[in-house]
Amino acid sequence: MEVVGMGFGESAAHIILFIAVVIVASSLSVMMATTVQRIAIGMEQQGNHVQKLLTTDFEIINDPENIPTKTVGTNTAYIFYIKNTGTNSFPLTNSTITVMIDGTLISPVNVTTSPTQLQPGETGEVDVIATIPSGDHTLKIVLYNGIYSTLKFSV
Structure with a gap:
């Protein structure tokens, strides 16, 4: 006597x-959703960073022919005025700006600033202790975020 199979084994396999295909598809969709969420968060953070860069700006507003000086101890400090022309405030300290004269980095110990936070529309002071020979020079001030301004001046 022969037993006739009912095909249940084939149906069970299907x-x-x-079920395995549904589980794999669900896992892939969860991974893709997580990846898309991470990309969206990264894009938002990048957008916020770019917006902050675009709204941060300043100008060095000295008269290039008449740079004021003051005596600090036995040294001469050149006084440069910078105006926040952007819509964001930014820190103004010797550790958050970089000062260069004619491409030479001025040590932060030879730079003092006032105030320590420059609000939009405010003017701040950057005092630079340096020996600058007579003639034409270029000052470059770079903020912590890479925004910079230059001034060609004469001493």
């Missing part, structure tokens, strides 16, 4: 395969 059901198991279908």
